Every structure is written in structure tokens, then in C-alpha cells.
Amino acid sequence: MVLLALVVAYAVSWPLLAPAGWAATDYLRTGLAPSWPHLMGTDTLGHDTSVRVAQALQVSLAVAAGSAVAATAIGVAVGAAASAGGARVDALLMRLTDAVAAVPHLLATVVVVALFRGSITALVLALALTHWPPVARIVRAETQKVMASGYVAASRVAGASPSRLVRHHVLPAVAGQAGLAVVVMLPHAVWHESTLSFLGIGLPPEEASLGTLIALSRADLLLGRWWALAFPAAALIVVTVAVALLAPAGRRRGRGGRGGRGGSALQIHDDGEAGPSPEAMPSPPLPSTPALDIVGLTVSLPGPDGDPARILDDLTLRVLPGRVLAVVGESGAGKSTLADACCGLLPPGAQVRGRVVLRGTVGHVPQSAAAAFTPTRHVSRQLAEALAAAGRVPDARRSVSDSCLEVGLDPALADRYPHQLSGGQLRRAAIAAALATGPAVLVADEPTAGLDAGPALATLRLLRRLADERGLGVMVITHDLATLASADTADEVAVLRLGRLCDLGPASRLLGDPDSPYTRELLAAALHTESPGAFGYTAVLDTAVLDAAVVSSSS
Numbered sequence: 001m002v003l004l005a006l007v008v009a010y011a012v013s014w015p016l017l018a019p020a021g022w023a024a025t026d027y028l029r030t031g032l033a034p035s036w037p038h039l040m041g042t043d044t045l046g047h048d049t050s051v052r053v054a055q056a057l058q059v060s061l062a063v064a065a066g067s068a069v070a071a072t073a074i075g076v077a078v079g080a081a082a083s084a085g086g087a088r089v090d091a092l093l094m095r096l097t098d099a100v101a102a103v104p105h106l107l108a109t110v111v112v113v114a115l116f117r118g119s120i121t122a123l124v125l126a127l128a129l130t131h132w133p134p135v136a137r138i139v140r141a142e143t144q145k146v147m148a149s150g151y152v153a154a155s156r157v158a159g160a161s162p163s164r165l166v167r168h169h170v171l172p173a174v175a176g177q178a179g180l181a182v183v184v185m186l187p188h189a190v191w192h193e194s195t196l197s198f199l200g201i202g203l204p205p206e207e208a209s210l211g212t213l214i215a216l217s218r219a220d221l222l223l224g225r226w227w228a229l230a231f232p233a234a235a236l237i238v239v240t241v242a243v244a245l246l247a248p249a250g251r252r253r254g255r256g257g258r259g260g261r262g263g264s265a266l267q268i269h270d271d272g273e274a275g276p277s278p279e280a281m282p283s284p285p286l287p288s289t290p291a292l293d294i295v296g297l298t299v300s301l302p303g304p305d306g307d308p309a310r311i312l313d314d315l316t317l318r319v320l321p322g323r324v325l326a327v328v329g330e331s332g333a334g335k336s337t338l339a340d341a342c343c344g345l346l347p348p349g350a351q352v353r354g355r356v357v358l359r360g361t362v363g364h365v366p367q368s369a370a371a372a373f374t375p376t377r378h379v380s381r382q383l384a385e386a387l388a389a390a391g392r393v394p395d396a397r398r399s400v401s402d403s404c405l406e407v408g409l410d411p412a413l414a415d416r417y418p419h420q421l422s423g424g425q426l427r428r429a430a431i432a433a434a435l436a437t438g439p440a441v442l443v444a445d446e447p448t449a450g451l452d453a454g455p456a457l458a459t460l461r462l463l464r465r466l467a468d469e470r471g472l473g474v475m476v477i478t479h480d481l482a483t484l485a486s487a488d489t490a491d492e493v494a495v496l497r498l499g500r501l502c503d504l505g506p507a508s509r510l511l512g513d514p515d516s517p518y519t520r521e522l523l524a525a526a527l528h529t530e531s532p533g534a535f536g537y538t539a540v541l542d543t544a545v546l547d548a549a550v551v552s553s554s555s
């Protein structure tokens with residue numbers, strides 16, 4: 001950075017500070033070797049070389065910066081359009097990108113520049129039009145990665161509009177990459193411009209770019225005037241190194257996306273299919289009316305061979321307000337797919353039959369609580385955004401604090417980055433974010449995953465309390481039957497097997513003395529597991545004491 005600043009300062013100030021006559025033709029001082037006061041000597045027309053090199057640097061840097069920025073702008077536009085425009089637009093733009101990338105840069109630039117000889121604008125455009133494909137590919141990949149991330153999914157469920165997603169998640173992530181692209185392309189563009197000017201098809205000699213000075217030095221070399229080549233060439237190397245040294249800083253800035261996180265809210269659809277509705281706000285559901293009604297839900301996802309594989313098969317379930325439904329089953333049974341279907345988060349290509357009817361909004365606590373938060377911003381900021389998305393911002397600071405307290409998280413901890421919280425604290429923060437929009441239903445996907453017995457029990461009991469106090473309908477997805485049984489917080493349990501509902505009933509029966517042989521087997525396997533948090537251990541713990549311990553340890 002310092003080196004580049006020195007180069008730019010020299011290029012800009014030296015032509016102004018040097019004696020006025022040094023830039024003019026003077027046949028009395030032609031071809032002077034480096035000496036005092038002409039430290040870089042003079043050229044065949046008597047110009048001082050140090051002034052000519054400074055002027056050349058101005059032109060070369062301007063052309064390089066212009067073409068790097070223009071190429072990056074084209075690349076960002078094409079990459080963003082490809083990832084946002086659907087499969088056809090994507091295919092079309094990516095083929096175009098491949099085609100442009102396949103054309104030899106120098107050849108294409110030579111053709112364009114030859115058509116508009118001596119035009120700086122044509123040179124900038126020629127460089128830009130041949131150098132945008134790598135940027136487009138990077139931006140497309142980055143946009144797709146950000147859009148598929150957990151925190152964008154959470155924001156989408158919270159009702160964030162597409163433009164908000166672009167502003168808060170995509171643009172910050174792409175901005176880093178775009179800045180990096182400009183930095184990486186700058187030295188490349190400097191060399192390209194110099195090459196074209198050296199070949200005599202870039203800038204005219206009077207523009208004094210580094211390329212033209214090097215080209216003009218050929219005649220001087222025959223007369224032994226080495227300085228005519230040495231100083232412009234040295235300037236070219238120094239400016240390349242100075243710009244290249246910027247790249248690591250740019251690369252650091254380009255890493256990782258930024259963005260906010262909404263809580264979770266989906267839609268009020270009294271009539272059928274689930275679909276995002278940002279403005280939807282919860283209306284208190286009638287106790288007898290299910291907050292979440294799943295009717296004949298069948299979901300197929302593309303299998304490894306591309307053919308749809310049935311993941312959920314004709315599932316009918318309901319969650320009443322103030323009730324906790326636990327959905328259990330082996331790994332791969334389809335539990336997370338069910339959670340995603342309820343929250344409108346099924347992946348592209350999913351085929352859905354049946355209905356998911358929400359009478360209110362839905363809050364989603366994802367399986368990985370860390371994935372619910374963008375990693376580069378404080379949790380409190382993201383909670384405030386989730387509250388703002390729901391229009392609950394009279395006093396954002398206090399609302400964030402209240403949200404934390406409601407889930408037993410010390411508000412001071414929210415002023416940390418997500419990675420600075422423990423698993424249990426982050427889970428509580430994720431629940432707070434999911435509650436921010438005032439949902440009628442909370443879908444918690446494996447809320448005890450990765451937690452020790454104490455925090456796991458405390459989390460389940462927190463969900464129970466929310467159901468009781470808020471009248472929330474809660475769907476807890478878990479394969480941790482032991483903790484579920486010992487927590488004694490579920491009203492009903494649904495057992496999934498290979499995407500089908502194989503058992504459903506009151507928790508007391510299903511977790512105590514189930515009729516179904518499969519549920520018995522599942523329960524027996526869970527109770528005899530030797531993993532930490534197994535039933536035999538957690539059953540003897542006093543969960544009220546654990547709750548208190550976890551809340552106080554989070555402070």
C-alpha cells in the first residue's frame with residue numbers, strides 16, 4: 001500500500017513540481033545521460049525522463065484502473081444475472097462467458113484497438129471486454145454459495161424480500177470478491193496496455209504510457225542510451241509489484257460473506273400451499289385450530305442419478321397451539337426434510353405433493369445454530385435485524401435484550417460474534433432469532449444436537465416453556481430419544497421411518513410403553529446407548545436445577 005502510494009504520489013506530483021521546461025522539447029539537452037539535475041537523463045527530444053516516466057505512469061495506471069473496474073463491473077453484472085436469472089439465463093450467460101474466455105486476450109484486444117487507433121476509451125473497453133469472464137464465474141459461484149447458506153435461508157423464512165437479501169447478503173459478499181478482482185487485474189492490465197503500446201497499436205507516442213516509452217527506447221538503445229529503456233521498464237516492474245502487494249489485503253477482505261439474519265416467518269395460508277409472505281404477521285390461533293397442518297405431504301428430491309427419490313411419503317401431522325410435537329426417527333428418516341418443507345426451505349428441484357397449512361408464521365431453528373448467523377457480525381445486530389424485519393423496532397436495543405432474556409441468554413453475550421458463543425448459548429440465540437418475528441409455530445431441527453446432557457435438557461424445557469407461555473405450536477425434530485424421554489416436555493410424538501409416519505401418539509405412551517415394535521426398538525436402542533447424554537444418565541438429573549445452571553453459566 002505504501003509502495004503504491006509512493007508510486008501514485010510520484011506520478012501525480014512530479015510533473016507539477018519539476019521545472020516547467022523539463023516536459024518541453026529542448027534540442028540543446030537531447031540524449032543526456034543520468035546526472036545532476038536530470039537523474040534519469042533525457043530523451044531524443046530533450047524531455048527529462050523522470051517527468052516522462054511520471055506522465056507515463058499516470059496514463060498507464062488510469063488505463064489499467066479503468067479497464068480493471070470496467071471488467072469487474074461487467075463480470076459482476078453477468079455473474080449476478082446468471083445466478084439470479086434461472087437455469088436458462090444461467091446456461092446462456094455461462095456459455096457466453098466460456099466463449100469470451102476461449103478467445104485469446106491479446107488477439108481480441110489487438111483487433112478492437114486496431115479499429116480505434118489511439119483511443120484511450122477503446123483501449124479500456126478492449127481490455128474490459130476480454131477480461132470479465134473470470135470475475136463473472138467467481139461472482140456467480142459466490143452468489144450461489146451465499147444464497148444457499150443457512151443465514152440466507154433463515155432470512156428468507158423471516159420474510160426478507162429478494163432485494164433485501166441482495167443488499168444484506170449477496171452484495172457484501174460479492175463486494176469483497178469484486179474488490180479483489182480489481183486488485184488482481186490491475187497489474188495484468190498495466191502489462192496489457194504496455195504490450196499494446198509497445199507494439200504500436202495502443203496509445204499514440206504523445207500519450208507517453210510506459211509501453212510507448214519502452215517502444216521509443218528501441219532507437220535510443222542503438223545509440224547506447226540505456227536509460228531510455230531502464231527507467232520506464234523499472235517503473236513498470238515497480239508499479240506491478242506495488243499493485244500485486246495489494247492483493248493479499250484484498251484477498252483478506254474478499255473472504256467470507258456478510259449479511260444479516262432474520263428470525264423466521266413464513267406465511268398465513270388458510271387455503272393451502274406454503275409460500276413466502278414477508279408481510280405476514282402472526283394472528284393468535286384459536287386453540288382448537290392447528291397452528292401447523294400437514295396433509296398428505298409427499299416430497300421427492302433429486303437422487304444421485306438425477307431421478308426423484310421419495311423422501312417423505314403421504315405424511316399427515318398437525319401441531320396445535322401451546323403443544324409440543326416431537327418428530328423422531330433414525331438418521332435419514334426424513335425429519336429435516338419435513339422441517340424444511342414446513343419452513344419453505346426445500347432445495348431447488350424438490351417435487352412436493354400435499355399441503356402444509358400454517359395459520360400464523362413459522363420460526364425456524366436450524367440444525368446448525370452457527371449456520372443461522374452470518375459469522376462476521378455481532379449476534380445482537382442480527383437479532384435487531386430480525387426484529388426490524390418484523391417491524392418490532394421501537395427500541396431495538398431493549399428488544400434485543402428482552403429477546404435474549406426470554407430464551408435465557410445473557411444480553412451481554414449477544415454483543416459477541418457467533419463463534420464466540422458456546423453451542424448452548426448459540427442455540428438460544430438462534431431460538432431468539434426465530435422468535436423475533438412472533439411466529440405461531442416454531443420448528444426446531446435437532447435443537448439438542450452437539451449439546452451435553454444439561455444444555456440439551458434445558459433447551460427442550462425452554463421450548464416447552466415457550467409453548468406454554470406464548471401458546472406456540474412447537475415441532476421438535478430429534479433423534480435423541482433418550483434426552484427427549486428424560487426431559488418429559490413433548491405432548492405428542494411422531495415416529496418417522498423411511499419417510500413414512502409409522503407411529504403417532506401421546507408422548508407418555510410412545511416414550512414409555514409403545515405398542516409399535518419399531519418404536520420399541522428405537523427406544524430400546526436409545527436407552528441403551530453408551531453415548532454421553534444417554535437416558536440412563538440424564539434421567540437422574542434434576543432438570544430444573546440444570547435449567548438454572550445453564551442460564552447462569554451463559555452470563
Ligand SMILES: Nc1ncnc2c1ncn2[C@@H]1O[C@H](COP(=O)(O)OP(=O)(O)OP(=O)(O)O)[C@@H](O)[C@H]1O
Nearest residue numbers: 301302311330331332333334335336337338347479
Ligand atoms: N438436498 C437433498 N437432495 C437430495 N436428497 C436429499 C437432500 N437432502 C436430504 N436428502 C436425502 O433425504 C433423506 C432424508 O434426509 P433428512 O436430512 O431429511 O433425514 P433426517 O431424518 O433429518 O436425518 P438426520 O437425523 O441424520 O439429520 C436422506 O436419504 C438424504 O440423503
